[in-house]
Amino acid sequence: MTVRLRRLNGGETAVTDERLDALRAAFQGPLITPGDPGYDESRVVHNGMFDRHPGLIARCSGAADVIDAVNLARERDLLVAVRGGGHGIAGHSACDEAMMIDLSAMRGVWVNPAERLVRVQGGATWGDVDRETQVFGLAVPGGVVSTTGVAGLTLGGGLGWLHRKYGLTCDNLAAAEIVTADGALLRTSATEHEELFWALRGGGGNFGVVTAFEFHAHPVGPTVMYGLAMYAAADAEEILPAWRTWTTGLPDEVTGRAMFWSMPASPLLPPEVHNRDVFITAAVYAGPPDEATEILRPIGQFGTPLADLTGPMPFRDVQRLLDWMFPKGQLLSYWKSVGVRELGDDVLEVVLRRGLERPHPQTMVHVPQMGGAVQRPGIHDTAFGDRSAAYIVSIDGNWTDAADTEADVQWVRDAFNEVNGLPSASGTYLNFSGDPDLDSASRRAAFGENLDRLARVKRDFDPGNRFRLNNNIRPTG
Numbered sequence: 001m002t003v004r005l006r007r008l009n010g011g012e013t014a015v016t017d018e019r020l021d022a023l024r025a026a027f028q029g030p031l032i033t034p035g036d037p038g039y040d041e042s043r044v045v046h047n048g049m050f051d052r053h054p055g056l057i058a059r060c061s062g063a064a065d066v067i068d069a070v071n072l073a074r075e076r077d078l079l080v081a082v083r084g085g086g087h088g089i090a091g092h093s094a095c096d097e098a099m100m101i102d103l104s105a106m107r108g109v110w111v112n113p114a115e116r117l118v119r120v121q122g123g124a125t126w127g128d129v130d131r132e133t134q135v136f137g138l139a140v141p142g143g144v145v146s147t148t149g150v151a152g153l154t155l156g157g158g159l160g161w162l163h164r165k166y167g168l169t170c171d172n173l174a175a176a177e178i179v180t181a182d183g184a185l186l187r188t189s190a191t192e193h194e195e196l197f198w199a200l201r202g203g204g205g206n207f208g209v210v211t212a213f214e215f216h217a218h219p220v221g222p223t224v225m226y227g228l229a230m231y232a233a234a235d236a237e238e239i240l241p242a243w244r245t246w247t248t249g250l251p252d253e254v255t256g257r258a259m260f261w262s263m264p265a266s267p268l269l270p271p272e273v274h275n276r277d278v279f280i281t282a283a284v285y286a287g288p289p290d291e292a293t294e295i296l297r298p299i300g301q302f303g304t305p306l307a308d309l310t311g312p313m314p315f316r317d318v319q320r321l322l323d324w325m326f327p328k329g330q331l332l333s334y335w336k337s338v339g340v341r342e343l344g345d346d347v348l349e350v351v352l353r354r355g356l357e358r359p360h361p362q363t364m365v366h367v368p369q370m371g372g373a374v375q376r377p378g379i380h381d382t383a384f385g386d387r388s389a390a391y392i393v394s395i396d397g398n399w400t401d402a403a404d405t406e407a408d409v410q411w412v413r414d415a416f417n418e419v420n421g422l423p424s425a426s427g428t429y430l431n432f433s434g435d436p437d438l439d440s441a442s443r444r445a446a447f448g449e450n451l452d453r454l455a456r457v458k459r460d461f462d463p464g465n466r467f468r469l470n471n472n473i474r475p476t477g
Ligand SMILES: Cc1cc2nc3c(=O)[nH]c(=O)nc-3n(C[C@H](O)[C@H](O)[C@H](O)COP(=O)(O)OP(=O)(O)OC[C@H]3O[C@@H](n4cnc5c(N)ncnc54)[C@H](O)[C@@H]3O)c2cc1C
Pocket: 045, 046, 081, 082, 083, 084, 085, 086, 087, 088, 089, 091, 092, 093, 103, 122, 123, 142, 143, 144, 145, 148, 149, 150, 151, 152, 153, 154, 155, 156, 157, 158, 159, 160, 204, 205, 206, 208, 209, 210, 211, 326, 431, 432, 469, 470, 471
């Protein structure tokens, strides 16, 4: 079957059977076209907002397949989407009638415990990484939902339960291998293609397809002290300021967050929180669990909790605890976030009001604490745009009925604008952004002082902007 594919600069091109057969003869992974068995499952991405129909899904088995896919894209001037874990909030990893370069079969993870180095293929998830690293009592700082892809999260920064102790995920990158727009496979590190390596640490998917990452890992677990208390949301007016005060004196071992959310009546949850709007305070202590008993005890003492689940827990379980709340394809999501240099009363007022008026139970107002090791690198050491935030205020709109989309997107935007208009607003975190096309103000807010340098790296490695379905940086300079 001849497939019709979108070209980069508009219009479409027909890729004939013969050309696809030639690619198939070389390709190790499957090439999936509309109508093929498995096409519908293969095109699904995490965010239920996006029901996209790529013209061709090139499911790569390794770097050689990626090179062939990128070469076809260049030869036929194709628009390409790149899928790692498929969790992107803005839906960039699938596009109607485009070629999807799909790394979801490339999930290998290899640990070198002696050097505390971890090699991870470009389609792995954090669950894949935790599974292998925890055997050695090691962890790479990743995200808080184990089904999230390593690739998108790392390239955009990466924060989770360990960032205040060990930095952003991108700060732990030792090397990366990438297929650039010209089909070259390059190894990048502090001594190889240094500018490209710099750009990969925060500049997103702009520079090519990363086939493998190499990370520094750290001793974590296998058991950590996990703090989690759930209060009635209606009590948050007292609890939120107490939580703020507590967070200002914490050692870097503690990475915590607060959230307004609603709990379903699930057997996985204590009955006290079933069908309740809750205010959650949670944290992980990245050190020996017995050291943390006193440090994390206040988590359940800011008021009278409905449930306090604080205690030792295997790190892998912590990492998977929230997975079931984010079922693939079932939630429609639109998120926006603002970094804040301090959590002043003005910020708290918006967080509290918006937290209490969330339009849907799945919608979150989520405040991860930053600082610690995130603030130690200089702003020009990596491409990550804003290290000044002490907290991020993330307005995570999630709902299930498409009829609500317009109103919910507007609600998220309004809440975002309120926080973003406050004097302590410092930037935006693009991994928590649902906007498919960045306007120039958002691009500047996200990449900050690093934007111009990023645009020059983009010019050097992707002058035609082949990789544009992402938080796009235009090649200039
Ligand atoms: C439920 C959920 C929980 C999350 N939790 C966290 C969290 O705790 N911390 C955090 O920091 N973020 C979190 N995120 C946000 C997450 O970091 C981003 O959505 C990220 O883009 C996901 O990466 P992915 O590979 O899964 O996504 P994809 O949709 O596959 O890709 C997203 C972007 O990355 C690019 N990309 C993907 N793979 C590659 C590759 N191999 N080479 C080059 N470019 C590539 C794509 O082109 C696209 O632009 C969460 C998201 C969800 C949906």
